[in-house]
Amino acid sequence: MNPDIVKERQNASFDVQKLTYILDGGPEKTKRRREISLVLNDPDFDEEDPNFLSRSERYEQAVRKSAQMILKLREYGISDPAEINCYKSVVRGNFHESLGLHYVMFLPTLYSQCDQEQSKKWLPLATSFEVLGTYAQTELGHTHLRGLETTATFDPTTQEFVLNSPTVTSIKWWPGAGKTSNHAVVLAQLYTRGKCHGLHAFIVQLRHMDTHEPLPILVGDIGPKFGFSEVDNGFLKLDHVRIPRENMLMKHVEPDGRYVKPASAKLTYGTMVFIRSLLVGLSALVMAKSCTIAIRYSAVRHQSEIRSEPEPQILDYQTQQYKLFPLLATAYAFSFVGQYMTETYYRISGDINQGDLSELPELHAVSAGLKAFTTWTTNTGIEVCRMSCGGHGYSRSSALPDLYAEFTPTCTYEGENTVMMLQTAYLVKSYRQAKAGEQLRGIMSYLNDMEQRHVRAHPASARPALVDINDLSDLVESYKLRAALVESAAKSIQQELQKRRSHEDAWNNSAIDLVKASDAHCHYMVVKLFTDKLSEIGDPDINLVLTTLAQLYALHGIALNSGDFLQAGLLTVPQMQQIPVRIKELLCLIRPNAVALVDAFDFPDKVLSSVLGRYDGNVYENLFEWARRSPLNATEVHESFHKYLK
Ligand SMILES: CCCCCCCCCCCCCCCCCC(=O)SCCNC(=O)CCNC(=O)[C@H](O)C(C)(C)COP(=O)(O)OP(=O)(O)OC[C@H]1O[C@@H](n2cnc3c(N)ncnc32)[C@H](O)[C@@H]1OP(=O)(O)O
Numbered sequence: 001m002n003p004d005i006v007k008e009r010q011n012a013s014f015d016v017q018k019l020t021y022i023l024d025g026g027p028e029k030t031k032r033r034r035e036i037s038l039v040l041n042d043p044d045f046d047e048e049d050p051n052f053l054s055r056s057e058r059y060e061q062a063v064r065k066s067a068q069m070i071l072k073l074r075e076y077g078i079s080d081p082a083e084i085n086c087y088k089s090v091v092r093g094n095f096h097e098s099l100g101l102h103y104v105m106f107l108p109t110l111y112s113q114c115d116q117e118q119s120k121k122w123l124p125l126a127t128s129f130e131v132l133g134t135y136a137q138t139e140l141g142h143t144h145l146r147g148l149e150t151t152a153t154f155d156p157t158t159q160e161f162v163l164n165s166p167t168v169t170s171i172k173w174w175p176g177a178g179k180t181s182n183h184a185v186v187l188a189q190l191y192t193r194g195k196c197h198g199l200h201a202f203i204v205q206l207r208h209m210d211t212h213e214p215l216p217i218l219v220g221d222i223g224p225k226f227g228f229s230e231v232d233n234g235f236l237k238l239d240h241v242r243i244p245r246e247n248m249l250m251k252h253v254e255p256d257g258r259y260v261k262p263a264s265a266k267l268t269y270g271t272m273v274f275i276r277s278l279l280v281g282l283s284a285l286v287m288a289k290s291c292t293i294a295i296r297y298s299a300v301r302h303q304s305e306i307r308s309e310p311e312p313q314i315l316d317y318q319t320q321q322y323k324l325f326p327l328l329a330t331a332y333a334f335s336f337v338g339q340y341m342t343e344t345y346y347r348i349s350g351d352i353n354q355g356d357l358s359e360l361p362e363l364h365a366v367s368a369g370l371k372a373f374t375t376w377t378t379n380t381g382i383e384v385c386r387m388s389c390g391g392h393g394y395s396r397s398s399a400l401p402d403l404y405a406e407f408t409p410t411c412t413y414e415g416e417n418t419v420m421m422l423q424t425a426y427l428v429k430s431y432r433q434a435k436a437g438e439q440l441r442g443i444m445s446y447l448n449d450m451e452q453r454h455v456r457a458h459p460a461s462a463r464p465a466l467v468d469i470n471d472l473s474d475l476v477e478s479y480k481l482r483a484a485l486v487e488s489a490a491k492s493i494q495q496e497l498q499k500r501r502s503h504e505d506a507w508n509n510s511a512i513d514l515v516k517a518s519d520a521h522c523h524y525m526v527v528k529l530f531t532d533k534l535s536e537i538g539d540p541d542i543n544l545v546l547t548t549l550a551q552l553y554a555l556h557g558i559a560l561n562s563g564d565f566l567q568a569g570l571l572t573v574p575q576m577q578q579i580p581v582r583i584k585e586l587l588c589l590i591r592p593n594a595v596a597l598v599d600a601f602d603f604p605d606k607v608l609s610s611v612l613g614r615y616d617g618n619v620y621e622n623l624f625e626w627a628r629r630s631p632l633n634a635t636e637v638h639e640s641f642h643k644y645l646k
């Protein structure tokens with residue numbers, strides 16, 4: 001064990017184990033997660049570091065691993081969905097799996113959209129992995145749902161749908177598992193009796209069940225990408241492919257071609273809402289991994305000098321703390337927000353299953369906004385962590401380049417982040433309702449008292465300084481009032497309309513304000529949820545250290561967005577000047593607990609897969625060993641010497 005890291009752990013002011021229990025949701029859950037993590041000791045999961053393999057080898061290794069995962073799942077008797085997720089996340093490590101889409105999109109779509117008869121047929125096939133599925137929605141030319149071109153035309157004479165990609169731009173593009181899957185849920189515009197009824201989901205067989213040869217369908221892999229090398233994102237061109245009427249999910253077409261409207265057309269989009277909710281938790285996980293690597297490494301790395309003494313740990317540099325500790329605070333904030341998002345998703349989807357759709361718009365808006373907010377922040381955070389590790393952060397052995405490459409598409413898939421932020425129609429609608437005197441419930445209820453507490457541009461000096469920057473509840477209140485930026489967005493729309501612009505143009509001309517309002521709303525939610533969580537934590541030592549992190553999170557956010565807070569007169573210039581001073585004090589308070597705080601995330605070394613983030617801190621000897629395994633070192637003289645240099 002590296003002596004620096006031993007010393008760091010001795011300095012901790014709280015019980016790391018107890019904090020792990022809080023993050024997991026209780027000691028029993030921690031125990032079970034640790035038991036599940038032991039599967040990594042199974043030699044059948046041994047594999048070559050993907051960084052030393054070609055794309056094709058990586059894909060093959062990933063398919064082997066996916067298949068092993070399924071076999072072992074049965075062997076280990078893991079069947080609870082939450083435990084399956086934990087098991088898969090442990091085994092998957094920092095990479096994706098080729099059967100991922102089957103689990104995260106194909107199966108959930110079947111579960112939520114099959115009727116009884118369809119469930120009987122498809123669920124046993126899909127859960128036994130005879131049917132391997134993907135989710136084919138996006139097209140070469142469009143992602144916007146109303147713009148999708150693939151058609152499904154009902155033919156009552158044969159009781160079939162005819163699926164067709166009429167143009168190049170209508171070719172399905174990006175669905176994972178182009179080579180792996182034999183079935184797809186295909187999203188297509190439904191036509192019956194000559195009328196279009198919008199997007200609906202259909203189950204389409206793509207490949208022969210025994211030979212895996214494609215049916216008369218053009219299907220394949222779209223080629224190498226920025227990351228996601230394990231995943232065979234695919235293309236799919238359908239040329240008048242016929243499928244039985246029974247393959248339409250939720251079956252809205254009667255045998256005579258009559259269309260029966262669903263309770264809400266938006267139910268077809270349910271799987272996207274589900275994944276967006278999951279991505280909030282995934283952001284927390286990846287932020288936590290990145291901080292673990294960067295902070296442990298910073299504790300064992302010595303460089304330069306502060307005083308004329310031996311080189312200090314780089315974690316002692318104030319600038320290093322300023323890079324990493326706000327991200328550490330973010331990792332904790334997002335962990336609690338992830339828990340909230342999962343609970344909210346299951347609560348509201350439970351109501352939806354019971355026929356109560358009243359909270360569907362809020363679920364859509366909250367999951368879209370938080371997905372965008374947390375993935376954007378995490379994406380830039382990983383890169384800050386990588387940079388903070390200097391040259392060794394650039395090595396793939398650190399895992400940070402892989403974490404970045406695998407995570408960055410979360411800002412794009414399941415709805416491009418700007419587009420998701422623009423799902424603020426709900427915010428503006430809520431604002432207008434509140435303004436008209438309606439009492440809002442839930443997370444939007446803060447808009448109820450906006451009329452009394454107008455947030456407008458004020459000369460800051462004209463307002464009394466009511467906010468105590470050391471008081472978290474005051475900071476939450478400030479974020480709440482800043483979130484009323486939605487008022488500015490609504491006003492911008494109003495002004496555009498007064499210029500006789502169409503509603504659509506008014507919306508587009510206010511889009512920057514709308515994204516800002518959405519961002520402010522999400523930021524408020526995160527600060528509030530983090531602060532609310534503190535009241536549930538009884539252990540005084542843990543409460544203290546998390547309160548310090550929550551203060552840092554809130555103040556750092558204000559410092560980054562100081563213009564909003566000043567312009568709205570929420571804080572004065574002298575208070576703004578106090579914030580960097582307070583932030584520096586908080587960095588000092590967090591410093592002795594930094595390593596313990598990342599230890600509490602409790603990632604086993606095999607899951608972290610990072611030479612820099614090793615628990616024992618023995619970085620250098622392992623970096624050397626990793627480098628020696630590089631395929632270029634397989635021979636002392638590389639064949640290129642004989643071919644070109646000699
Ligand atoms: C610790 C945790 C660990 C977890 C580990 C988990 C691991 C996860 C790993 C994940 C790996 C995943 C692999 C990659 C998967 C990528 C798959 C995809 O990208 S698949 C492809 C993903 N593709 C995309 O995401 C496409 C993105 N685009 C879209 O979703 C839509 O085009 C749109 C939302 C932008 C517009 O919608 P559109 O209908 O075209 O147009 P309108 O404007 O006319 O809207 C009409 C009204 O409907 C409303 N509404 C809309 N949606 C919903 C909803 N869901 N509900 C309710 N309402 C909704 C809307 O608000 C409006 O309301 P109102 O104002 O009338 O009241």
Ligand SMILES: Cc1cc2nc3c(=O)[nH]c(=O)nc-3n(C[C@H](O)[C@H](O)[C@H](O)COP(=O)(O)OP(=O)(O)OC[C@H]3O[C@@H](n4cnc5c(N)ncnc54)[C@H](O)[C@@H]3O)c2cc1C
Pocket residue numbers: 101135136137138139141142143144173174175176228233409412413414415416417418419422
């Ligand atoms: C790794 C990966 C895996 C994927 N897996 C799948 C899958 O399994 N199945 C599937 O169906 N799809 C999948 N996708 C596709 C993914 O869902 C889309 O790429 C995503 O929805 C974004 O759409 P787009 O690529 O068309 O971007 P575009 O919408 O073309 O975005 C390009 C730019 O235009 C801007 N823009 C677009 N619309 C607006 C607007 N209304 N207002 C303001 N700005 C706008 C965006 O902000 C962005 O800056 C995957 C994508 C990736 C990268």
